[in-house]
Amino acid sequence: MRALRRLSTALLAGGLAASLTVAGAVGAATSSSAAPLAEVGDPTAATGGAVYLVTVQKGAQDRVLASLDVDPLYRYTHTIAGFSARLEPADVKALRARADVVRVERSTRQRLQSGSTTDFLELAGDTGAWQSLGGPERAGAGVVIGSVDSGLWPRTPAFAPLTDVDARPAGFTGACRTGVAGSNFCTTKVVAADWFVEAFGPDAIASNEELSPRDTVGHGTHSASVAAGGAGVDARLNGRPFGQVSGIAPAARLAVYKACWAAPDPDQDGCETADLVAAVDRAVGDGVDVLDVPVSSTPAAPFDTLSAALRHAERQGVFVATAAGNAGPGPGTVQQPAPWVTTAAASTHTLRQGAVVLGDGTRLVGAMVARTPVESTRLVAARTAAARGSSTHDAALCHRGSLDPAAVKDAIVVCQRGVIARVEKSAAVRDAGAAGMVLTNPYPQELPTDVHSVPSVHLDTAAARELQRYLDRESAATAALDPAATDSTPVPQVLAASGRGPADVDGDLLKPDVTAPGSGVLAAASPLNGDGQQWAMRTGTSVSSAHVAGLAALLRSARPGWSPAQVKSALMTTAYDVEGPSSPLTQGAGHVDLARALDPGLTFDVSARAFARYAAGRLPARRLNLPSVAVDDLLDTALIRRRLTNVSGRTESYSVNAPDLPGVQVTARPASFTLAPGETQTVRIRLTRTANATPGVVTTGQLTWVGQTDHVVRVPVAVRPAVAASPAVVRAPLTAGRVTVPVLLGASAVPVQVAGLVGAFPTPFSLVEADGDRDTLGDGDTVEMPLAVPAGTRWLRVAVETNNPRDDVDLTLLRGDDVVAEASGLDARETLTLRAPRPGDYRLVVHGARAGNTSTVTGRVYTWTLSDRDAGNLTPATRTVTGTSGDRTRLGLTWPQLDGTQRWLGVVGLGEGVETMVELS
Structure with a gap:
C-alpha cells in the first residue's frame, strides 16, 4: 500500500472524493479481473472548455491575465495569488508552459459532508465551561466564524441579533451583499454575507435556488446554528416542542459565504473548487477568525489549490475546521488530509431511543424520536400489503401510494430502508392510515434520528432479522412502540460512516484529528428546503466540523494570543x-473536551514556514510539530522530535508515560522536564520495531505527559511495522525474460505474492494543430476516451507516451463530472495509478500541453485493470525472501515469451501492504 502511495501522492485510493452526500451518512464504499480498454471514439475530438484555477507567482497576476483573451471569474488575492477562468485547452497549455505560473488545476465539484449537544459537551449550567468565559452571553465574544457552505436562513430565532455589541466586530471589514435576500439579511449576529456561483454556473442551479447568500438546502443554516446559534432557543419540529437548543459559541458572530449549490439533478449538487477558493479568499480578506469548510477534498489534496488557500488562511491566523467525510467504515476513507486544518470525525451523543415490543414480549431497541407510544396492534410487513397496481418491491420500501389502506389501517407497518428518503416512508404509512412504522436496515448502517410522520422505531440489521423471524412464525403478529425504552448504549461512539485513517496520501499523517457530536443533532434549518421546517436533525461529519468550529471560536475568544495550530493542539x-x-484511526486524538482545552498545560505549535515546506515536498510529515505521531513502514527505528510550550501561566514539571504498543517500543527523552511559563522543551521520541511486530498492521496508542497539577497532555500514536521496503515500480524489456527487485528486509522471512501479468494493447492518438497558429495546438489538443473498470479491480493503471520526448502531455480521469485523478507533469510520459477503484464507467482525457514540433502530438495510451489473480506468467525466484532484518537483498522475477505487441503489468507483494509494480515493454 505504501509503495503505491509513492506512485502518485496526489491520489485518493478508490476516488472517494465524490462519494459523499449532503444529508449525512452513506454506506461503505464498494470495493472494486482484467478487461480491455473500451473502444475509443474519434481520437482527434476535443472536449469543450472548463473552469480552471491558476496559481501564479507573486506580482504576476495582471501579466498572466493580460496574455489571455478571457475575463476571470475570480481574482484571488488574500490567500493564494491567482485567478479562475473558463479556459480552452490551448489556454491551459500556454499557461502551464509559463515560468510565472505555479499551478493550473481544473475546478472540480465537491460535496458537503453532511437534543442539544451543549449539555453533552458540558458547556451549559452553573459548572459548565461557558461559566469560565462569562456565561453564554460572552461565549465566543469578539470572534467571527466564517461559514463556507450552502448559505444561511437568517430569519430564525437561532440567529437573533446580539445586544450590547457594536454593529461590526473590531478589525472585521466584511460587507453584506444580499441580492434578492433583501437588505435586512445582516444584523449584529450575521455581520457579512456573499455568494460565489460563477464556476458552478448561475444557469446550472436548481429552480428553487436563488442568487443570494440565502440557504435553500438547509445544510449551511444547520452548521452555522450548531457553531454559533443563540443560547436557549426554543425548538419546534413538525409542530412538536423539542426543548431548548444552543449553539456552541452563542456570542460569536457569523459571516456567510455561500459556495455550495443545489442543481436540478441532486447528484450534481455541490461546490465547485473555484467558488470555494473565492469564498475562502474573501473570508480571509474580511478578517474572519474561524472558518468552517465541511466539504470533501479533491484527489490532489493536500497539494491542491483549495488546500493551499486554507494553508494561507492558517498562516494569517484563521483556524480551519473541516469534515472527515461520511465514506467509512473502511480504512483510508478520511477526507481533508491537510495537516493545517482540523479534520473532525463524527460520534454519537445523547441517544434518542425506543423499542418495538413484539407480541411474544421481545423488546427490540432502536432509534426513536417520537415520545408518543403506540399500543399493541397488528404488525404488518409492508411487502405483504401492496396496493392494487403497486409492486411488492415498492410496497416493501413504502413508496408513496404503494400500500393498501385496507391492509395496514391502524397497524404498525414494517418498511425496509433504501431507495427513497426515510421520512417519505413514514409519510406513506401515515397516508395509508397506519398507526406507526418500524424501519429496518437491510445491511449495516447508522440509525439516524429522523422526525417521522407517525411514531417510528428504526432497527439495525441484527434486530431487523429477529423481527423478521417473529413475522415468519406468527400468522397474527402484533407489536407496540415504547418511546421510554433504552438499551443503555454507551456514548460517545464514532459513527460507522465517519471517515477513517490512515490518510492514503501520506501514511505519516494521522487523520482524523478529533471527533465531535455528529449524530441526530437538532439545529436550525431553512424552510426553503421543501418541508417548511425551521429546525432539523442532521447526521454526518459536517455536523461535527461545525462543533469544532464553535469550540475553536470559544478558545480564540478566551486565548486570543494562540495560533490556529495551538488551538488545534489544545x-x-x-x-x-x-x-x-x-483507535486514533477512527477518533483521532479522541472526543473534544472544552473545559480541559481551555487550560491544556502544554501546546504544540507549527510555523507557517514548516507547513509551506511540507506543501512543497521539502519536509516530511513526521517532522511537522503536530500533536500526533504517525510512522508508516517502520522497518527498524524512527526518531521523532516534538516541541512543547508551557501555556499555563505557571512553572510546572512533567513526566512522560510511553504507550505499550504491540510490536513497537516507544521511548521519549527527556523522561521528565520542568518549564516556566512560555518556555519550550524539545523531546525525542524513538520508535523501535520489536520481534513480535505484526507487519502491515497499524498499532496505536497514546503518548502522555502528566503534569504535577491536573494537566494531562496526550498525543495519539499510530505506527505500521513493515516486513520490507521495495521500489514502487520496476521496469524491464519484455525480451529480457527476467528482472530483479531490490528489497530491504524488516523481518527474517517475507512471503511473496504475485498478481498478473496482464497485457494491454496500445491505443493510438493524434492531437493536431487546429487554429492555424503553429505555436499552439488549438482546439484539437485534447482527446477523450471511455474507460470501463470492472468489479474486482484492485489496481487501475494508465500510461501515456508520445513520439517526441519534447512533448508535454497530461492525463485526467473522470467519473461523471468528478475528477478522480490527474497527472500533469512536464514530460512526454505520464501515468495514473489507483488502488481499488470504484467499478463503473470512467472517461480518460489526454491533453497535449506542448508539442515538441510546435504542431502535432502523436502517441499511445495503455490501460491495465488488475485483480488479485496470479496469471501464472510471472514467477518469483522464491516464495519467501529470507535474511536478517536490515539486510538488503534482491528478488528475481522471470516470465515466458509473451505477446510483444502488448505491454504487460503485474504486482509483486512482499508481506502485508508492500507492493511493487512490474512493467514490461
Whole structure:
C-alpha cells in the first residue's frame, strides 16, 4: 500500500472524493479481473472548455491575465495569488508552459459532508465551561466564524441579533451583499454575507435556488446554528416542542459565504473548487477568525489549490475546521488530509431511543424520536400489503401510494430502508392510515434520528432479522412502540460512516484529528428546503466540523494570543477516548473536551514556514510539530522530535508515560522536564520495531505527559511495522525474460505474492494543430476516451507516451463530472495509478500541453485493470525472501515469451501492504 502511495501522492485510493452526500451518512464504499480498454471514439475530438484555477507567482497576476483573451471569474488575492477562468485547452497549455505560473488545476465539484449537544459537551449550567468565559452571553465574544457552505436562513430565532455589541466586530471589514435576500439579511449576529456561483454556473442551479447568500438546502443554516446559534432557543419540529437548543459559541458572530449549490439533478449538487477558493479568499480578506469548510477534498489534496488557500488562511491566523467525510467504515476513507486544518470525525451523543415490543414480549431497541407510544396492534410487513397496481418491491420500501389502506389501517407497518428518503416512508404509512412504522436496515448502517410522520422505531440489521423471524412464525403478529425504552448504549461512539485513517496520501499523517457530536443533532434549518421546517436533525461529519468550529471560536475568544495550530493542539491533547472499540484511526486524538482545552498545560505549535515546506515536498510529515505521531513502514527505528510550550501561566514539571504498543517500543527523552511559563522543551521520541511486530498492521496508542497539577497532555500514536521496503515500480524489456527487485528486509522471512501479468494493447492518438497558429495546438489538443473498470479491480493503471520526448502531455480521469485523478507533469510520459477503484464507467482525457514540433502530438495510451489473480506468467525466484532484518537483498522475477505487441503489468507483494509494480515493454 505504501509503495503505491509513492506512485502518485496526489491520489485518493478508490476516488472517494465524490462519494459523499449532503444529508449525512452513506454506506461503505464498494470495493472494486482484467478487461480491455473500451473502444475509443474519434481520437482527434476535443472536449469543450472548463473552469480552471491558476496559481501564479507573486506580482504576476495582471501579466498572466493580460496574455489571455478571457475575463476571470475570480481574482484571488488574500490567500493564494491567482485567478479562475473558463479556459480552452490551448489556454491551459500556454499557461502551464509559463515560468510565472505555479499551478493550473481544473475546478472540480465537491460535496458537503453532511437534543442539544451543549449539555453533552458540558458547556451549559452553573459548572459548565461557558461559566469560565462569562456565561453564554460572552461565549465566543469578539470572534467571527466564517461559514463556507450552502448559505444561511437568517430569519430564525437561532440567529437573533446580539445586544450590547457594536454593529461590526473590531478589525472585521466584511460587507453584506444580499441580492434578492433583501437588505435586512445582516444584523449584529450575521455581520457579512456573499455568494460565489460563477464556476458552478448561475444557469446550472436548481429552480428553487436563488442568487443570494440565502440557504435553500438547509445544510449551511444547520452548521452555522450548531457553531454559533443563540443560547436557549426554543425548538419546534413538525409542530412538536423539542426543548431548548444552543449553539456552541452563542456570542460569536457569523459571516456567510455561500459556495455550495443545489442543481436540478441532486447528484450534481455541490461546490465547485473555484467558488470555494473565492469564498475562502474573501473570508480571509474580511478578517474572519474561524472558518468552517465541511466539504470533501479533491484527489490532489493536500497539494491542491483549495488546500493551499486554507494553508494561507492558517498562516494569517484563521483556524480551519473541516469534515472527515461520511465514506467509512473502511480504512483510508478520511477526507481533508491537510495537516493545517482540523479534520473532525463524527460520534454519537445523547441517544434518542425506543423499542418495538413484539407480541411474544421481545423488546427490540432502536432509534426513536417520537415520545408518543403506540399500543399493541397488528404488525404488518409492508411487502405483504401492496396496493392494487403497486409492486411488492415498492410496497416493501413504502413508496408513496404503494400500500393498501385496507391492509395496514391502524397497524404498525414494517418498511425496509433504501431507495427513497426515510421520512417519505413514514409519510406513506401515515397516508395509508397506519398507526406507526418500524424501519429496518437491510445491511449495516447508522440509525439516524429522523422526525417521522407517525411514531417510528428504526432497527439495525441484527434486530431487523429477529423481527423478521417473529413475522415468519406468527400468522397474527402484533407489536407496540415504547418511546421510554433504552438499551443503555454507551456514548460517545464514532459513527460507522465517519471517515477513517490512515490518510492514503501520506501514511505519516494521522487523520482524523478529533471527533465531535455528529449524530441526530437538532439545529436550525431553512424552510426553503421543501418541508417548511425551521429546525432539523442532521447526521454526518459536517455536523461535527461545525462543533469544532464553535469550540475553536470559544478558545480564540478566551486565548486570543494562540495560533490556529495551538488551538488545534489544545483540542487534541485534552481529548478523551470514545466508548467501544476505537483507535486514533477512527477518533483521532479522541472526543473534544472544552473545559480541559481551555487550560491544556502544554501546546504544540507549527510555523507557517514548516507547513509551506511540507506543501512543497521539502519536509516530511513526521517532522511537522503536530500533536500526533504517525510512522508508516517502520522497518527498524524512527526518531521523532516534538516541541512543547508551557501555556499555563505557571512553572510546572512533567513526566512522560510511553504507550505499550504491540510490536513497537516507544521511548521519549527527556523522561521528565520542568518549564516556566512560555518556555519550550524539545523531546525525542524513538520508535523501535520489536520481534513480535505484526507487519502491515497499524498499532496505536497514546503518548502522555502528566503534569504535577491536573494537566494531562496526550498525543495519539499510530505506527505500521513493515516486513520490507521495495521500489514502487520496476521496469524491464519484455525480451529480457527476467528482472530483479531490490528489497530491504524488516523481518527474517517475507512471503511473496504475485498478481498478473496482464497485457494491454496500445491505443493510438493524434492531437493536431487546429487554429492555424503553429505555436499552439488549438482546439484539437485534447482527446477523450471511455474507460470501463470492472468489479474486482484492485489496481487501475494508465500510461501515456508520445513520439517526441519534447512533448508535454497530461492525463485526467473522470467519473461523471468528478475528477478522480490527474497527472500533469512536464514530460512526454505520464501515468495514473489507483488502488481499488470504484467499478463503473470512467472517461480518460489526454491533453497535449506542448508539442515538441510546435504542431502535432502523436502517441499511445495503455490501460491495465488488475485483480488479485496470479496469471501464472510471472514467477518469483522464491516464495519467501529470507535474511536478517536490515539486510538488503534482491528478488528475481522471470516470465515466458509473451505477446510483444502488448505491454504487460503485474504486482509483486512482499508481506502485508508492500507492493511493487512490474512493467514490461
